[in-house]
Amino acid sequence: MKKLAEVELSGFGKFPKAVCQVSRPLNIDEIRGYLNESSVTPRGLGRSYGDAALNEKGIVTESVLMNRFLSFDESRGIVKCEAGVTYKDLLDTFVLKGWFPPVTPGTKYVTIGGAIASDVHGKNHHIDGSISNFVKSFKILSASGEILKCSRTQNSDLFWATVGGMGLTGFITEAEIQLKKVDSQYINNKTLKLHNIDELFEKFEEFNEDYLYSVAWLDTVASGSKYGRNILYLGNHSSYNKLPEKFKNKSRERFIEKKIAVPFEIPFATLNKLSVTMFNAAIYMKEKNVEDYLHYDKYFYPLDFILNWNHIYSKNGLIQYQLNVPEEEGKEAIDKILKKVVAYGGGSFLAVLKKMGDQNGILSFPFKGYTLSMDFPVRKGVIQMCKQLDAIVLDYDGRTYLTKDSILDETTFKKMYDGLWQKWLEIKIKYDPYYKFSSNLGRRIGLCPS
Amino acid sequence: MPLLVLGANSLIAQAASANFAEAGHEIIFAGRNKEELSKIAGDFNIRYKVNCLTEYFDALDYANHRKFVETVFTISPELNYALIVFGYLGTQEKAQSDFTEAHKIINSNYTGVVSACELIAAEFESRKKGSIAIISSVAGDRGRQSNYMYGSAKAGLSAYSQGLRNRLFKSGVNVLTIKPGFVDTPMTYGMPLPKLLVASPKKVGKDIYKAMIKGKNVIYTPFYWWWIMKIVKSIPETIFKKLKL
Structure with a gap:
């Protein structure tokens, strides 16, 4: 049984959008059928931000019912x-x-x-x-x-x-x-409130070997003496025995998630400079230098608590911009980018900075260096600003993350992934000479013919 | 106490079963696709650590229903819950010109249920315990030109379950009639349905589980379909027949 739905799809960023023929196959034979007819794009839960799981010129096949x-x-x-x-x-x-x-x-x-x-x-x-x-x-x-x-x-x-x-x-x-x-459901977390990027990079070096988890929240609005202020969160899985008594029972119980929903797309631009500034300041004020125990759900998935949190970006959606720059000169690059974002003034609702390890796959985004991830509401000027960031990233031999991306053009992509995309394409053509698997993203950045 | 699911391939069946499995009930998945059944059972076994059995069942193979029911009560002597989910939406237009399609709709949604359910009912009746849940549909509450073949079979099923409930009451066996509205399943996928009225199988499965455990008689799921159907049923026939529904 083959069934297609015509749906206006987007990634989690709600930008860009495209009307696609979508199927929700129950088995592989159904997908084989689609491959005979047109190009196919696999899709999971649509949590990549841009157009990686969109296909205007073929069929999108969702994997959600093949979940055993x-x-x-x-x-x-x-x-x-x-x-x-x-x-x-x-x-x-x-x-x-x-x-x-x-x-x-x-x-x-x-x-x-x-x-x-x-x-x-x-x-x-x-x-x-x-x-x-x-x-x-x-x-x-x-x-x-x-x-x-x-x-x-x-x-x-x-x-x-x-x-x-x-x-x-x-x-x-x-x-x-x-x-x-x-051994438990809890993370032993250490919070360090830091004043600037220099301090943060020192702490990365000081603590990164001792902590399995390490990520910093960065204020992308503050300027002047507060420029670059950040909070570093370090964590390890806690052993059961070390847990405070009050968490011991909970750690052996099934976790039940409570969620709230943003019921509709908030229709006006709630994320203006004032609210983003206040939000960033509030995060910084709220946190203290502490060591505590956090449940994994709170530690890893704080935003899942709000279902459809992307709705706060109104129907225009958001652009996620995540970059990675090499370790050498990494601090300088991050500083340059942050200065650009602060000057842009739009700020990012949430920005995170982290030190990265080695690269795996041919087109895998992470490599040894530093990654910075930001989100911006889609509005006038934001794409130009991101293009300016692209130039800095390229200047430092860095790249951006395809899963988050919705704006890269073919030339910029091929510069960022130079040497890699050629190697990847050779394998692609070996297994898929007729580009049966294609997507809006693939065509936009020149990995598939348009 | 074990649960028997007839039509285990259905997402609603699996969602309801998940609630039973979480509460530790053994489950017997029955259906036509053996490979799929064993996949479902394996998945449940990993997720919920409960014992799951599988048994081949074809709703339209009436002659083998007796043997099937005997087998399930043999492999699971404590069997206490039966959830009957199988059905076939078919194509209304095709059924109007092709009686094979109409026949298939009627048999899959009505005759097949009666054949298998009577045998289960008899066993529960003699044991003086047990609980049967039958999935009917809001489509059975009022016939509409767009799907009256399916709707009429489900209407028959609603009346059937009503009578069965009446008969088994004195034996302490509960019969639950379930009337789901639009549910996001492969059966409805791609249909132009109002998004706000389409419930997830998970939500419907939870409603079914709760109603079975509480021993309810009739439920609409989600609950607001009770209101919707109340309104739909209250429209006078002289007006209703002119509507494009």
Whole structure:
């Protein structure tokens, strides 16, 4: 049974939007059918921000109904599941058994297929790297209609082109993932309130080896003496025995999430300079230098608490801008970018800065250096400002994150990923010579013909 | 106490079953696609650590229903809950010109249920305990030109479950009639439905679980369909027949 819905789709940033033919296949044969007819774009829960999971010129296939756990080796913590299984499923199923997702993005509403295609990273990238380090193998429906098993030893070229390959190499059907052993549901967190970027970079060096998780919130509005103020959050999984008594019972109970929703798109520009300035100041004022214990849900997924938080950006949506610059001269680059953003004055509602470890996949975004992630409401001037940031990023041999991107053009992309995109394309053409897997993003940045 | 699900492939069935599994009930998934059944069972086993069994069941193969029911009561002697979910929406237009389609709609939604449910009912009746839940539909509350084949079969099913409830009351067996509104499933995917009125299978599954555990008689799910159907049913026929519904 084949069924298509015509839907106006977007990524989580709600920009850009496109009317697409969308299917929600129950099995792989259905996708094979679509491959005979047109180009196909795999989509998970649509949490990439831009147009990675949009396809105006073909069919979008959502993986959400192919979401079964296939096996679990409890002693070794290895789970095999279909691509539509989400981080929430992993957490709900395995945390009480003592196993945690080895790398997690900032939301649990991400599918495993999407996580692999974006080669997602988390607060532990400086130590553990991205998710692909924990993907033992996966199966992928390739353009020929064949299902290929990929690992570091089997079809390894396709393996490395698929992690971070933005869904352009095929439809991931299932994956085998190594989970991380944990002893409680809590994170032992250390908060450091810092005055400027110099202090932050010193602390990265001082603490990064001791803490598995490390990320800084950065005020992108404050200027003058407050310029560059930030808060560094460092964390490790807490052992059960170390937990304060009040958390011990909770740590052995099933976690039940409470959520509130932003019921509709807030129709006017609530995020103006004043509110963003106040919000940033409030975050800085609220935090203290403390050491405490936070539940994993609060620690990793603070924004999941508000369902559809993207609605606060009105119907115009938002642009996420995430860049990575090399370690050398990294501080200088970050400083230049921050100055530009402060001068722009639009500020970012939430900005995070983190030190990164080594690169994995061919097109994987993270590499050794520093990453800064910001979001801006879509309004006049913002794209030009981001283009100016692109120029600085390029100047320092950096790049931006395709999963967040909605504005890169082909020339800029190919400069940012020079040497990599050529290598990737060779493998793409080997497995998919007719570009059966294509997307709006792929065509925009010149990885697929338009 | 174990739950038997007839038509386990349905997302509503799986969502309702998830609630039972979380509460520790054993589950027997029955349906036509054996490979799919064992996948569902395996997934439930990992997620909820409950014992899951699978059994082949074809709603239209009436001759084998007795053997099927005997088997499930043999492999799961404590069986206490039966959830009957299978059904077939079909195509109204096709059914108007092609009786095979009309027949399939009627048999899948009505005849097949009667055939299997009577056998389960008899077993529960003799044990003087048990609980049966049957998925009917709001479409059975009033016939409309756009899907009266499906609607009439579901209307029959509503009346059937009503009578069965009446009969089994004295044996202490509960019969629940479930009337879901629009649910976001492969059956409705791609239809131009009002977004606000389309519920998730998860929500409907939870409603079904709660109603079964509480021993309710009839539920609309989500609840507001009770109000919607109250209004739809109150429109005089002289007006209703002129509407494009």
